[in-house]
Amino acid sequence: MSRPVVGVTTSLEEMTSGDWTETTAGVPATYVAAVQRAGGRAVLLPPDDDTGDALDGVDALLVTGAAGDTDPAAYGADPHPKTAAVAPERDRFELAVTRAALEGGVPVLGVCRGMQVVNVALGGTLEQHLPDVVGHDDHTGTRGVFAEHDVRLERGSLAARAVGGEAARVKSYHHQGVRAVAAGLRATGWASRDGLVEAIESDDGFVLGVLWHPEEDDASEVIRALVRAASRRRR
Secondary structure, three states: OOOOEEEEEOEEEEEEEOOEEEEEEEOOHHHHHHHHHOOOEEEEEOOOOOOOOOOOOOOEEEEOOOOOOOOHHHHOOOOOOOOOOOOHHHHHHHHHHHHHHHHHOOOEEEEOHHHHHHHHHOOOOEEOOOHHHHOOOOOOOOOOOOEEEEEEEOOOOHHHHHHOOOEEEEEEOOOOEEOOOOOOOEEEEEEOOOOOEEEEEOOOOOEEEEOOOHHHOOOOOHHHHHHHHHHHHHO
Protein backbone atom coordinates (compact mmCIF):
# COMPACT_ATOMS: atom_id res chain seq x y z
CA MET A 1 0.00 0.00 0.00
CA SER A 2 1.25 3.50 -0.79
CA ARG A 3 2.28 5.82 2.00
CA PRO A 4 -0.41 7.89 3.73
CA VAL A 5 -0.43 11.50 2.56
CA VAL A 6 -0.16 14.28 5.13
CA GLY A 7 -1.01 17.79 4.01
CA VAL A 8 1.37 20.28 5.65
CA THR A 9 0.36 23.95 5.74
CA THR A 10 2.97 26.52 4.74
CA SER A 11 3.64 30.23 5.06
CA LEU A 12 4.51 32.85 2.46
CA GLU A 13 7.77 34.57 3.33
CA GLU A 14 10.58 36.45 1.64
CA MET A 15 13.71 34.37 1.11
CA THR A 16 17.07 35.25 -0.42
CA SER A 17 18.84 32.65 -2.54
CA GLY A 18 21.87 33.69 -4.49
CA ASP A 19 21.06 36.93 -6.29
CA TRP A 20 17.30 36.62 -5.79
CA THR A 21 15.00 37.74 -2.99
CA GLU A 22 11.42 36.70 -3.53
CA THR A 23 8.31 35.45 -1.78
CA THR A 24 8.39 31.71 -1.22
CA ALA A 25 5.89 29.15 0.06
CA GLY A 26 7.56 26.96 2.62
CA VAL A 27 7.82 25.35 6.00
CA PRO A 28 10.76 24.22 8.16
CA ALA A 29 12.06 20.93 6.77
CA THR A 30 11.77 19.37 10.24
CA TYR A 31 8.02 18.96 9.66
CA VAL A 32 8.58 17.15 6.39
CA ALA A 33 11.33 14.97 7.90
CA ALA A 34 9.11 14.01 10.86
CA VAL A 35 6.28 12.93 8.53
CA GLN A 36 8.70 10.95 6.39
CA ARG A 37 10.34 9.27 9.40
CA ALA A 38 6.89 8.16 10.49
CA GLY A 39 6.24 6.52 7.13
CA GLY A 40 4.10 9.25 5.56
CA ARG A 41 4.43 11.39 2.46
CA ALA A 42 4.35 15.14 3.12
CA VAL A 43 2.51 17.34 0.63
CA LEU A 44 2.87 21.10 1.10
CA LEU A 45 -0.32 23.15 1.16
CA PRO A 46 0.37 26.85 0.46
CA PRO A 47 -2.24 29.52 1.21
CA ASP A 48 -5.01 29.45 -1.40
CA ASP A 49 -8.28 31.36 -1.43
CA ASP A 50 -9.95 28.40 -3.17
CA THR A 51 -9.99 25.60 -0.59
CA GLY A 52 -12.67 23.44 -2.18
CA ASP A 53 -10.26 20.71 -3.29
CA ALA A 54 -7.36 21.42 -0.91
CA LEU A 55 -7.77 18.10 0.87
CA ASP A 56 -8.28 15.92 -2.20
CA GLY A 57 -6.00 12.91 -1.81
CA VAL A 58 -4.93 13.97 1.70
CA ASP A 59 -5.23 11.44 4.54
CA ALA A 60 -4.36 13.81 7.40
CA LEU A 61 -3.72 17.51 7.99
CA LEU A 62 -0.77 19.01 9.86
CA VAL A 63 -1.34 22.69 10.71
CA THR A 64 2.13 24.04 11.35
CA GLY A 65 3.61 26.66 13.60
CA ALA A 66 4.91 30.01 12.38
CA ALA A 67 6.45 33.25 13.55
CA GLY A 68 3.28 35.26 12.91
CA ASP A 69 0.17 35.51 15.07
CA THR A 70 -3.40 34.68 14.11
CA ASP A 71 -5.42 37.82 13.43
CA PRO A 72 -7.43 38.61 16.60
CA ALA A 73 -10.34 39.61 14.35
CA ALA A 74 -10.79 35.89 13.64
CA TYR A 75 -11.97 35.43 17.23
CA GLY A 76 -13.57 38.81 17.77
CA ALA A 77 -10.77 40.55 19.70
CA ASP A 78 -8.83 43.77 19.31
CA PRO A 79 -5.08 43.37 18.71
CA HIS A 80 -2.70 43.45 21.65
CA PRO A 81 0.37 45.70 21.20
CA LYS A 82 2.54 42.55 21.08
CA THR A 83 0.45 40.81 18.41
CA ALA A 84 2.54 40.91 15.26
CA ALA A 85 3.25 39.55 11.77
CA VAL A 86 -0.38 38.74 11.01
CA ALA A 87 -0.75 37.01 7.61
CA PRO A 88 -4.38 37.30 6.43
CA GLU A 89 -3.94 34.94 3.48
CA ARG A 90 -2.56 32.23 5.75
CA ASP A 91 -5.29 32.76 8.33
CA ARG A 92 -8.03 32.47 5.71
CA PHE A 93 -6.57 29.31 4.24
CA GLU A 94 -5.70 27.51 7.45
CA LEU A 95 -9.00 28.27 9.16
CA ALA A 96 -10.96 27.13 6.10
CA VAL A 97 -8.95 23.97 5.47
CA THR A 98 -9.00 23.06 9.17
CA ARG A 99 -12.80 23.38 9.27
CA ALA A 100 -13.06 21.28 6.10
CA ALA A 101 -10.85 18.58 7.61
CA LEU A 102 -12.87 18.51 10.82
CA GLU A 103 -16.15 18.31 8.91
CA GLY A 104 -14.77 15.54 6.70
CA GLY A 105 -13.32 13.41 9.49
CA VAL A 106 -9.73 13.94 8.30
CA PRO A 107 -7.21 13.48 11.16
CA VAL A 108 -5.83 16.87 12.27
CA LEU A 109 -2.76 17.83 14.26
CA GLY A 110 -2.11 21.48 15.11
CA VAL A 111 1.39 22.45 16.27
CA CYS A 112 1.99 25.65 18.27
CA ARG A 113 0.30 28.34 16.15
CA GLY A 114 -1.48 25.44 14.44
CA MET A 115 -3.04 24.41 17.78
CA GLN A 116 -4.27 27.97 18.14
CA VAL A 117 -5.75 27.83 14.63
CA VAL A 118 -7.63 24.62 15.45
CA ASN A 119 -9.08 26.26 18.55
CA VAL A 120 -10.10 29.44 16.68
CA ALA A 121 -11.55 27.42 13.77
CA LEU A 122 -14.08 25.91 16.19
CA GLY A 123 -14.91 29.18 17.94
CA GLY A 124 -12.30 29.35 20.70
CA THR A 125 -10.23 32.39 21.67
CA LEU A 126 -6.56 33.14 22.37
CA GLU A 127 -4.44 34.87 24.96
CA GLN A 128 -2.45 37.31 22.85
CA HIS A 129 0.56 37.78 25.14
CA LEU A 130 1.17 35.12 27.76
CA PRO A 131 3.60 37.05 30.00
CA ASP A 132 0.65 39.31 30.87
CA VAL A 133 -1.22 36.23 32.14
CA VAL A 134 1.38 33.84 33.60
CA GLY A 135 3.87 36.47 34.74
CA HIS A 136 6.94 35.09 32.95
CA ASP A 137 8.24 34.37 29.45
CA ASP A 138 9.43 30.79 29.96
CA HIS A 139 7.40 29.62 26.96
CA THR A 140 9.52 31.72 24.63
CA GLY A 141 13.11 30.74 24.04
CA THR A 142 15.95 33.07 23.29
CA ARG A 143 16.34 34.17 19.68
CA GLY A 144 16.78 31.07 17.52
CA VAL A 145 16.70 28.66 20.51
CA PHE A 146 13.66 26.75 21.75
CA ALA A 147 12.69 26.89 25.42
CA GLU A 148 12.23 23.55 27.21
CA HIS A 149 9.71 22.81 29.94
CA ASP A 150 7.57 20.00 31.35
CA VAL A 151 3.95 19.22 30.54
CA ARG A 152 1.48 16.88 32.21
CA LEU A 153 -1.17 15.05 30.22
CA GLU A 154 -4.54 13.60 31.12
CA ARG A 155 -4.39 9.84 31.60
CA GLY A 156 -5.91 7.98 28.67
CA SER A 157 -6.22 11.09 26.52
CA LEU A 158 -5.27 11.22 22.85
CA ALA A 159 -2.43 13.57 23.82
CA ALA A 160 -1.06 11.08 26.34
CA ARG A 161 -1.38 8.20 23.89
CA ALA A 162 0.37 10.22 21.18
CA VAL A 163 3.21 11.20 23.53
CA GLY A 164 3.42 7.74 25.06
CA GLY A 165 2.94 8.82 28.69
CA GLU A 166 1.40 11.30 31.07
CA ALA A 167 4.42 13.64 31.21
CA ALA A 168 6.88 15.01 28.70
CA ARG A 169 9.74 17.45 28.34
CA VAL A 170 8.89 19.63 25.35
CA LYS A 171 10.35 22.37 23.17
CA SER A 172 8.40 25.61 22.81
CA TYR A 173 8.70 29.04 21.24
CA HIS A 174 5.52 31.12 21.46
CA HIS A 175 3.99 34.09 23.22
CA GLN A 176 0.31 33.24 22.63
CA GLY A 177 -1.91 30.41 23.80
CA VAL A 178 -5.47 29.24 24.35
CA ARG A 179 -7.83 31.41 26.36
CA ALA A 180 -11.29 29.85 25.95
CA VAL A 181 -11.26 26.27 24.63
CA ALA A 182 -13.66 25.88 21.72
CA ALA A 183 -16.88 23.92 22.03
CA GLY A 184 -16.20 20.38 20.86
CA LEU A 185 -12.65 20.43 22.22
CA ARG A 186 -11.24 19.94 25.70
CA ALA A 187 -7.93 20.62 27.38
CA THR A 188 -5.90 17.50 28.10
CA GLY A 189 -2.39 18.90 28.65
CA TRP A 190 -0.99 21.64 30.87
CA ALA A 191 2.39 23.22 31.56
CA SER A 192 3.69 21.89 34.87
CA ARG A 193 4.88 25.29 36.11
CA ASP A 194 1.89 27.55 35.42
CA GLY A 195 -1.02 25.38 34.25
CA LEU A 196 -1.10 26.88 30.75
CA VAL A 197 -3.15 24.73 28.37
CA GLU A 198 -0.64 22.77 26.28
CA ALA A 199 -2.88 20.24 24.53
CA ILE A 200 -6.45 20.26 23.27
CA GLU A 201 -8.37 17.50 21.56
CA SER A 202 -11.72 16.21 20.44
CA ASP A 203 -13.38 13.03 21.64
CA ASP A 204 -14.45 12.39 18.04
CA GLY A 205 -11.69 11.00 15.84
CA PHE A 206 -8.07 12.19 15.72
CA VAL A 207 -8.15 15.93 16.41
CA LEU A 208 -5.20 17.12 18.50
CA GLY A 209 -3.44 20.39 19.14
CA VAL A 210 -0.14 20.73 21.01
CA LEU A 211 1.45 24.04 21.93
CA TRP A 212 4.97 22.66 21.68
CA HIS A 213 7.10 21.60 18.69
CA PRO A 214 7.28 17.80 18.32
CA GLU A 215 8.84 18.15 14.86
CA GLU A 216 11.98 19.49 16.55
CA ASP A 217 12.40 16.34 18.67
CA ASP A 218 13.50 13.23 16.77
CA ALA A 219 12.30 11.05 19.65
CA SER A 220 8.78 12.51 19.74
CA GLU A 221 5.94 10.17 18.80
CA VAL A 222 3.31 12.88 18.23
CA ILE A 223 3.64 13.22 14.45
CA ARG A 224 4.02 9.45 14.18
CA ALA A 225 0.60 9.19 15.87
CA LEU A 226 -0.88 11.47 13.18
CA VAL A 227 0.64 9.34 10.42
CA ARG A 228 -0.81 6.20 12.01
CA ALA A 229 -4.23 7.86 12.00
CA ALA A 230 -3.70 8.80 8.35
CA SER A 231 -2.85 5.15 7.57
CA ARG A 232 -6.07 3.97 9.19
CA ARG A 233 -8.06 6.49 7.16
CA ARG A 234 -6.35 5.42 3.93
CA ARG A 235 -7.17 1.76 4.61
